[in-house]
Amino acid sequence: MYFKKILLAILLIGLVIAGLFANYVYRVMLVDNTAFNNEQAFIYVPTGATYSDVREQLMPLLKDIEKFDALAKQKKYISNIKAGRYAIKKGMNNNDIINSIRSKNLPIKLAFNNQPNLTALAGRVSMQIEADSLKLVEVMNDESFLTKKSFTKATALGMYIPNSYEFFWNTSAKQFRDKMLTEYNRFWNDSRKAKAKAIGLTEEEVMTLASIVHEESKQAVEQPRIAGVYLNRLRIGMPLQADPTLKFAAYQLPEYKGTVIKRVLNIHKEINSPYNTYMYAGLPPGLITMPDISAIDAVLNPETHQYLYFAADATKLGYHKFAKTLSQHNANAREYQRYLSSQGIKK
Template identity: 50%
Template sequence: MNKKIVYGIIATLLVVLAIIGVNFYQKVFGNAVHKDGAIYIKSNGTLTEVTQQLSNFIDAPENFSWLAEKKKYLTPKGGKYVLKKGMSLNDVVNLLRSGNQTPVNISFNNQDTIEKLAGRISQQIEADSLSLVNAMLDAAFLNTNGFTEKSALGMYIPNSYEFYWNTSAEKFRDKMLKEYKRFWNNTRLNKAKDLNLSKEDVTTLASIVQKETAQKIERPIVAGLYLNRLKSNWPLQADPTIIYCIKQEKGQDFIVKRVLNKDLEINSPYNTYKNTGLPPTLIAMPDISTIDAVLNYKKHDYFYMCASVDNIGFHDFASSLAQHNRNAAKYQRWISEQGINR
């Protein structure tokens, strides 16, 4: 055979091999991910499901499936995985195979019930709301850690926390218990002791203060007022506890715009018009700022407060019943003018 022909064949083969090599390299190591983003792999997720999610980030998901099989990535590890524009398929497979997931920041505040809290958390991690409720209200867990179904909400301190997305309901609950114990450090415990209150008492009072005013600047004043009543063995007469009682009877979605005299007769240990002292447990989830407002309450001689007509959203405080009656009459006239009956 003519040497030129042989050389030509060899050259052609080399070119073909070079093209195949370049294509293979590009297929495996070339830029594949065309945008930044993240995928969320379920704890029992399948490779097919992973490939479907990746189809939003790569143009040839079948190439990913091929490479995943070659690299023995067959059983996905659950979690959130962040993809960067320009990553190769090899980068993606290595990331997913390593299980090096990215944590998520979850947050919650002002959830009035365990069920509402579970619903909020289930929007941010893999665990569903039912499994979260079951874990949070597990009788053995509550008994071991000194909580009841009514007081369990107090274990969850509103804030932002870092979790892995595929955290189970039980692990979420257990970590929140650790955060609760960390929150109640010696400084806070000593301040509670100075008030002759337990940490549970502080949380209960804070939940009332939280519902009484949305104004952070007022909360230390309101806390001081309730502490004045407690020290004098007065009933707290806190409307938020009456609203809590009404919602216990009529459902959490029932809207109360005005507390009526008949509501004050509700027979419940949470009715602070009929009972002295604090109610048995918290009535809502207080913010950290509100808990600290109780622990660092403002000292004064106020025993009465009434929603302000002149400064909407705030309260008028009084030391005497006569002044309070004037404030209350002014408010009642105003609220009737607004046509608010319930």
């Protein structure tokens, strides 16, 4: 009888302990532990982060960080931190949170357009992924990579086609560059390559001319006509005489740093630079900016015409007037020059 009482007491104690343990497990693993009102929150875990780094981000998002610590330790998450962007949904329990931040790295949409140079592009990209701008500039300008892939520092910007792309937040600078090369090769499909060959230009030359077309006009509807003008000039050996290339050449000089050239003058035409397309015939060595896809496709699908000249349209700003003869062009140009003067724009 006494023995049975002992067994019963042990059983009751065991049940109490089991109940307490079950309650603890329930509170630690299965109870909502989120403390925010939005539908979800995100944490960004850097490469090489420690549990303390993750914990610091989690603290304002959780009701009870200590209970999370206990489960993280039990599930060995504290020694197995993985970089990435992770979502924590409202109402998640600790077990769900750990499962999410351990294995569900979420991609982001990375977008860029109209960047004037690689430094600006690196700055734009570094705002969206973990890689910093200095490292991005370094790998983008890596001479061994550029040589191996048939680019130069002057044409390297053309490897980055403006668009939106899917990346993981913890993408490294090298991973970003290499994926953009893959995207560049995908962009240059057989159809675009055939069109480039038909107009007698390489892929790099198309990108260079597209950068000039882009700077001349942001109006997609007239970009094919402008491209046709420049291709007509190239065909007959006439200098491109593109004002945007003069501005680009000027901005490389110390005296023009931090300035904005609104009016191209004769003094600009005297700058001795391979980008001075008044002084040197043919295409310049590389891009003067990042062209939109519309400008690239405008070069590949130019309008067929006999125009050799165009000037900004003073009656329809943002557009141009086209001419077949120099005399008509001079009349159009004088009209626009008068407009600039009326606005007090002298340089």
